[in-house]
Amino acid sequence: MATDALRRTIRGAGLRSTSARVMVLELLGDATTPLSHSDLAEHPNLQAYDRATIYRNLMDLADAGLLSRSDLGDHVWRFELKQKGLTPDGEHPHFVCTDCGSVACLEDVKVEVKVPKKAPKREISEVLLKGRCENCA
Numbered sequence: 001m002a003t004d005a006l007r008r009t010i011r012g013a014g015l016r017s018t019s020a021r022v023m024v025l026e027l028l029g030d031a032t033t034p035l036s037h038s039d040l041a042e043h044p045n046l047q048a049y050d051r052a053t054i055y056r057n058l059m060d061l062a063d064a065g066l067l068s069r070s071d072l073g074d075h076v077w078r079f080e081l082k083q084k085g086l087t088p089d090g091e092h093p094h095f096v097c098t099d100c101g102s103v104a105c106l107e108d109v110k111v112e113v114k115v116p117k118k119a120p121k122r123e124i125s126e127v128l129l130k131g132r133c134e135n136c137a
C-alpha cells in the first residue's frame, strides 16, 4: 500500500495520521506473519520511536479496527492488518509450531466451529492450530 493510501486508511478509522502509525501499518502490510510489539520495536525502520510509543500506536490501531490482535497461547499480543485475511471480517486461524514457536497465518484454511444451539454463548476470538512446522517436522 502506498503511504497516501495508508494515511487515508488511518484517517478513515478516525485516527490522526502520524508517521509512527503509517510506519507500523506499512511494516505489518509487508509482514507474512503476525508481529509482536517486540518484533516491531526492534525493527530498524522503527528505531526513531520508543517502545512505549509503538505500543500505544499498536493499541490505537487495533482499537480503531485496523489491526487484529491475537494471543496465541504465550500471552504475547501479535498484530496484523485486518484486511489481509480472506474472510470478510479478516479473521483466519493461526498455526503455532510447538517446537520452535514460529507462527503462521492460515489464510487458506477454513475452520468451521459449530456451536450447538443449547450451548452457553461464547465469543470465539481466536482459532489456533498447533503442530510442527516444516522446519521441525
Ligand SMILES: [Zn+2]
Pocket: 097, 098, 099, 100, 101, 102, 132, 133, 134, 135, 136, 137
Ligand atoms: Zn518449528
Ligand SMILES: [Zn+2]
Pocket: 033, 034, 080, 092, 093, 094, 104, 105, 106
Ligand atoms: Zn494471521
